[in-house]
Amino acid sequence: MDSLDLGDVVLHYADTGPRDAPAVVFANSLGTDFRLWDAIVPHLPAGLRVIRYDKRGHGLSTCPPAPYTMGALIHDAERLLEALGVRDCVFVGLSIGGMIAQGLAAKRLDLVRAVVLSNTAPKIGTRAMWEERIAMVESQGLSAMSDTIMTRWFSKDFRESPQVAPWKRMVETTPPAGYAGCSAAIAGSDFYASTAKLRLPALVIAGSEDGSTPPDLVQELAGLIPGAHYALIRGAGHLPCVEKPAEFAGHLNDFLRAIGHLDTKQ
Numbered sequence: 001m002d003s004l005d006l007g008d009v010v011l012h013y014a015d016t017g018p019r020d021a022p023a024v025v026f027a028n029s030l031g032t033d034f035r036l037w038d039a040i041v042p043h044l045p046a047g048l049r050v051i052r053y054d055k056r057g058h059g060l061s062t063c064p065p066a067p068y069t070m071g072a073l074i075h076d077a078e079r080l081l082e083a084l085g086v087r088d089c090v091f092v093g094l095s096i097g098g099m100i101a102q103g104l105a106a107k108r109l110d111l112v113r114a115v116v117l118s119n120t121a122p123k124i125g126t127r128a129m130w131e132e133r134i135a136m137v138e139s140q141g142l143s144a145m146s147d148t149i150m151t152r153w154f155s156k157d158f159r160e161s162p163q164v165a166p167w168k169r170m171v172e173t174t175p176p177a178g179y180a181g182c183s184a185a186i187a188g189s190d191f192y193a194s195t196a197k198l199r200l201p202a203l204v205i206a207g208s209e210d211g212s213t214p215p216d217l218v219q220e221l222a223g224l225i226p227g228a229h230y231a232l233i234r235g236a237g238h239l240p241c242v243e244k245p246a247e248f249a250g251h252l253n254d255f256l257r258a259i260g261h262l263d264t265k266q
Contacts, residue, residue, distance in 0.1 A: 001060065006079050012060035013053035015084060022261045023049040023089040027077065027097030029119075029239065030182050031142070031149065031171040033059025036094065040241050043249030045262050051089075053080055055100070057178020066134075066177045067184030074103040081111050090261055092116040092252065095213065095238065096182055099124070099189055106194040114201040114259050116252060119210055119238050121217045122191035122224065130187035134180045142179060146171045152211035153238040167242065195224050202228040203255040205248065207236035229255065 004011045014034065024044070028036040034052035041050060054061040056068060056076055077100055081089065091112045093101030098120025105112045136145060146168050150159055158164055202225045206218035215232055222230040231251045236243040256262045 003060075004080060004083055006076065009056045009064055009076060010062040011053050011056070011076060011080055013051060013080060013084075015049070015051050017049040018047070019049060019085070021047055021049040022256075023051060023086045024256070024261075025077075025081065025086065025089045025091045026050070026052045027055065027091070027093040027100050028052075028058070029095035029097055030186070031058075031174050031179055032167075032239075033170065035059075035170075036239065037241060039245035040249050040252070043246060043253070045253060045256070048256075048262060049086075051080075051084065051086065053077075055097070055182065057175055057181045063175040063178045064181070066181030068181035070099060070103060070185040070189040073100050073182070073185055074107060077104050078108055078111065087111060088113040090114045090116065090256060090259075092118065093120065094118040094241065095120050095124070096186055099186065099191060102191045102195045102198070103189075105198055105200060106191070109200065112200070114203075114255075114261065115198075116203045116205065116255065117218075117221060118205040118248075119207055119213045119218060119240065121213050121221050122195045123189065124186055124213060127187045130183045134183050134187075137176050137180045137183070141176060142174060143172045155207075155209040155235055155237050155243060157235075158237070158243050167239075192224070195221070198225050200225075201255070201259045203251060204228050204230050205240060205251060206230070206232050207238060207240040207243070208232055208234045209237040212238040 057063040091101045098117040204222035206215040222228045233240040241248045
């Protein structure tokens with residue numbers, strides 16, 4: 001396990017593959033750690049540098065006091081990539097990870113050459129909605145919310161299978177301050193103006209059963225970025241990389257080939 005001490009936070013990350021290879025960086029969703037991508041990694045072609053990390057307040061990264069700002073989350077990603085010597089990466093972000101991707105691409109095109117925005121939007125929910133969730137986390141804990149979160153995250157078939165149990169447990173063991181801190185960051189974020197100015201290759205992925213960022217909202221995001229490719233994964237909810245990993249990886253690999261980010265013979 002690797003960690004990077006940034007002073008105000010220690011980030012836990014995994015960095016695999018040749019250090020001089022094209023880099024793909026993965027940022028996870030609210031209430032998950034970088035194991036979110038475990039089922040994707042085996043489907044990736046050889047010869048990539050694959051970086052996954054736990055954002056602040058999640059997984060094995062440290063949990064500074066809440067609230068957080070989106071600027072701080074973007075700066076964390078920026079500092080991680082700089083410390084690892086990464087440039088021109090493809091940044092893959094899901095939900096809040098996709099918001100981090102939008103903000104990082106708008107700020108540092110030297111670090112990011114393309115984005116994959118999964119189950120996300122320029123703005124997610126309302127400030128009042130997030131403040132209500134923050135209050136509930138602080139007063140009742142995440143166990144009181146986990147069933148509702150599973151309903152928003154997964155298709156009915158997945159929720160009724162034993163496979164849902166680890167994800168429910170992952171939410172319930174997320175530090176409350178980490179969940180509340182990142183919720184505050186989402187509440188204060190609106191990327192409509194900056195994302196509409198992005199001019200880089202983009203793949204935008206939605207799940208047909210997503211109760212958190214419905215397909216119409218995700219497709220609206222795709223419409224903001226000229227030339228963005230939109231892919232709908234049917235039968236999957238908010239975390240299609242969990243429910244349909246082979247299909248998700250197929251879209252990702254096709255995108256990497258299309259933009260020349262890996263050997264086309266792979």
